Amino acid sequence: MSRASFASATWLVAEREMNVLVRTKGFWISFLVTIVGLFALVVLPTVFGGDKPVVAAVGSAASAVEGKDLEVRTVPDLAAAEALVRSDEVEAAVVPDTTGESDIGVRVVALNDPPDDVISALVAAPPVDLLDPSAVNSGVRQVVILVFALFFLLFGMGGAAIAQSTVTEKQTRIVEILVSTVPIRALLAGKILGHVLLTMGQVVVLALAAPIALRLGDQGELLAVVAPALGWFVPFLCLGFVLLAAMWAVAGALVSRQEDLGSTMGLAMLLVMGPYFGVQFFSDNAVVMTVLSYVPFSAAVAMPVRMFTGDAAVWEALLSMGLLAVTVVAIVLGASRVYSGSLLQTSGKVGLAKAWRHAD
Amino acid sequence: MTSISRSFGDNRVLDEVSFDVRPGRMTGFLGANGSGKTTMMRIILGVLAPHGGTVSWNGSPVSAEQRPMFGYMPEERGLYPKMKVAEQITWLGRLHGLDRVTAKGNTDRLLAELELTERAGAKLESLSLGNQQRVQIAAALVHDPAVLILDEPFSGLDPIAVEIVLDVLRKRASGGVPVLFSSHQLAVVEQLCDDVVIISKGVIAASGSREELRAEHGTSRFELVVSADAGWVRDLPGVRIVELDGPRAVFEVSSPDGEQAVLADALGRGAVRAFSPVVPTLDEIFKEVI
Numbered sequence: 001m002s003r004a005s006f007a008s009a010t011w012l013v014a015e016r017e018m019n020v021l022v023r024t025k026g027f028w029i030s031f032l033v034t035i036v037g038l039f040a041l042v043v044l045p046t047v048f049g050g051d052k053p054v055v056a057a058v059g060s061a062a063s064a065v066e067g068k069d070l071e072v073r074t075v076p077d078l079a080a081a082e083a084l085v086r087s088d089e090v091e092a093a094v095v096p097d098t099t100g101e102s103d104i105g106v107r108v109v110a111l112n113d114p115p116d117d118v119i120s121a122l123v124a125a126p127p128v129d130l131l132d133p134s135a136v137n138s139g140v141r142q143v144v145i146l147v148f149a150l151f152f153l154l155f156g157m158g159g160a161a162i163a164q165s166t167v168t169e170k171q172t173r174i175v176e177i178l179v180s181t182v183p184i185r186a187l188l189a190g191k192i193l194g195h196v197l198l199t200m201g202q203v204v205v206l207a208l209a210a211p212i213a214l215r216l217g218d219q220g221e222l223l224a225v226v227a228p229a230l231g232w233f234v235p236f237l238c239l240g241f242v243l244l245a246a247m248w249a250v251a252g253a254l255v256s257r258q259e260d261l262g263s264t265m266g267l268a269m270l271l272v273m274g275p276y277f278g279v280q281f282f283s284d285n286a287v288v289m290t291v292l293s294y295v296p297f298s299a300a301v302a303m304p305v306r307m308f309t310g311d312a313a314v315w316e317a318l319l320s321m322g323l324l325a326v327t328v329v330a331i332v333l334g335a336s337r338v339y340s341g342s343l344l345q346t347s348g349k350v351g352l353a354k355a356w357r358h359a360d
Numbered sequence: 361m362t363s364i365s366r367s368f369g370d371n372r373v374l375d376e377v378s379f380d381v382r383p384g385r386m387t388g389f390l391g392a393n394g395s396g397k398t399t400m401m402r403i404i405l406g407v408l409a410p411h412g413g414t415v416s417w418n419g420s421p422v423s424a425e426q427r428p429m430f431g432y433m434p435e436e437r438g439l440y441p442k443m444k445v446a447e448q449i450t451w452l453g454r455l456h457g458l459d460r461v462t463a464k465g466n467t468d469r470l471l472a473e474l475e476l477t478e479r480a481g482a483k484l485e486s487l488s489l490g491n492q493q494r495v496q497i498a499a500a501l502v503h504d505p506a507v508l509i510l511d512e513p514f515s516g517l518d519p520i521a522v523e524i525v526l527d528v529l530r531k532r533a534s535g536g537v538p539v540l541f542s543s544h545q546l547a548v549v550e551q552l553c554d555d556v557v558i559i560s561k562g563v564i565a566a567s568g569s570r571e572e573l574r575a576e577h578g579t580s581r582f583e584l585v586v587s588a589d590a591g592w593v594r595d596l597p598g599v600r601i602v603e604l605d606g607p608r609a610v611f612e613v614s615s616p617d618g619e620q621a622v623l624a625d626a627l628g629r630g631a632v633r634a635f636s637p638v639v640p641t642l643d644e645i646f647k648e649v650i
Contacts, residue, residue, distance in 0.1 A: 013455075020440075168441075169438075171438075172439065172440065173436040173438035174438040174440060175438075176402070176407055176434040177432060177438075177439075179406075180407050180432050181427070181455050182428070182455060
């Protein structure tokens with residue numbers, strides 16, 4: 001009998017992690033919710049968005065709405081029109097203008113906010129010449145950013161399973177048997193590998209499902225634009241996930257009980273949420289997006305989004321990916337040291353600095 | 361084990377501890393709580409690094425490659441609560457370097473030996489504590505370890521389970537595997553072990569075979585039972601009475617073979633029902649040395 005090699009020990013640990021996780025209901029539920037969410041996001045707008053706004057027209061105003069992209073209900077007087085607006089049966093009422101303020105001779109009566117879609121339907125838009133037309137319209141861009149960032153968030157949270165499993169091993173003390181059998185680094189590597197493979201599997205399924213969803217949503221032309229971005233998103237997400245996985249493993253190793261996990265997960269949580277909100281809020285700000293696309297943690301979302309919108313060249317993506325890869329190596333090495341130093345400290349919470357020193 | 365030392369902060373838990381665990385023998389490792397037993401075992405397994413000294417096996421220091429050939433049952437029990445029993449044992453076997461088929465075969469055999477076969481497909485957490493304990497033993501044995509280190513293997517077991525586990529361990533020991541186990545149940549150790557190591561405050565207080573220890577720590581104390589009153593023993597020279605109760609006397613002699621004179625005297629006075637050296641129990645030795 002000989003010792004299992006580092007590689008086979010790593011694989012055994014990874015295999016166990018995957019076996020255990022795919023048998024939990026939670027894993028399948030969150031996976032299904034993600035797929036359903038993806039379809040909903042792409043398909044629903046075409047289902048609900050297609051309807052024309054409904055307006056009430058009074059008297060001579062009827063001629064102003066004729067031939068416009070509006071569904072018209074003709075009512076006898078202003079009072080009846082207002083009643084329909086108040087009861088929410090119509091979005092707005094179009095009534096004759098008696099003050100002379102209006103160029104087109106009608107006023108629009110609405111309940112709370114100016115009804116933009118009705119107004120733009122009434123007014124002929126001037127022709128627009130774009131000097132540098134954006135490849136993707138801003139609505140589509142928002143959806144894609146949302147989808148990318150959401151996946152990152154979901155998988156980042158999924159990485160919490162690594163912290164959970166590390167704490168379980170500490171709490172049940174099986175860690176003593178494991179450590180006496182295989183190198184601690186194999187334990188950490190196996191955990192990361194197992195969860196990366198599972199996550200990669202999910203990303204691939206989603207990447208395959210996305211074109212189907214887009215076609216269903218009748219957004220075939222969007223597909224051509226999204227496909228190359230998906231190609232960038234997958235490797236970035238995987239690298240980003242390894243980075244987070246190492247952080248989660250350390251977060252798990254620093255505490256001894258499931259209940260204390262919250263106290264060490266803060267930083268890892270921040271590093272998941274930060275890129276998500278950063279990219280959400282600053283997606284219009286080219287400078288911030290450029291910075292975010294090079295910072296290792298947010299690069300996983302920001303760079304694919306920039307590739308998608310056509311703001312970044314291929315060399316930029318490769319450079320950012322290189323930076324990310326170097327960071328991954330550095331963080332994983334650091335994490336394995338802290339992991340070794342804290343894994344056998346089974347009383348209470350271990351400080352990061354203490355865990356670092358303790359590795360011997 | 362040679363001159364093993366280990367401190368936690370300023371607290372020196374083990375101080376130059378040396379002892380041997382011989383192949384084919386069951387060695388009992390005794391000590392009060394906090395005496396360093398668990399720390400010592402963790403060092404043997406490489407879970408903790410010693411601050412001094414070496415752990416050797418077959419004459420050379422134990423290498424990281426050899427450690428997986430050790431079987432370890434930690435004091436604080438733990439396996440994966442949500443994994444199925446057989447699956448878990450097989451996995452641990454493979455982690456120790458067995459191929460899948462051998463690991464599976466060993467698991468089935470062990471579970472049968474430990475009378476757990478019908479729970480093989482159950483999740484660990486659904487088992488009673490006693491049964492979980494047996495699974496823990498299986499986990500330590502699945503890879504046919506070349507050395508067995510068991511920290512309190514009998515605590516939490518009912519008497520029947522103790523017998524089952526004892527059988528399993530004896531089988532390994534008679535197959536030539538050195539077995540080191542700690543226990544605070546002195547009666548169990550007394551019944552079971554061939555060698556004893558007693559540790560106290562981080563130093564070895566006594567070690568050797570059970571018989572050697574008894575001889576070493578046995579006083580020259582004898583028990584005599586005669587048919588009539590034994591009060592006359594009190595008046596013999598070189599004899600000190602420990603206990604006197606009608607026909608029964610327990611006494612100590614100050615010179616070697618002094619008890620022979622007492623026996624001859626007793627035979628001259630009438631029938632002798634019993635005459636034997638008083639062997640100290642492990643309990644007494646333990647109390648004496650720590």
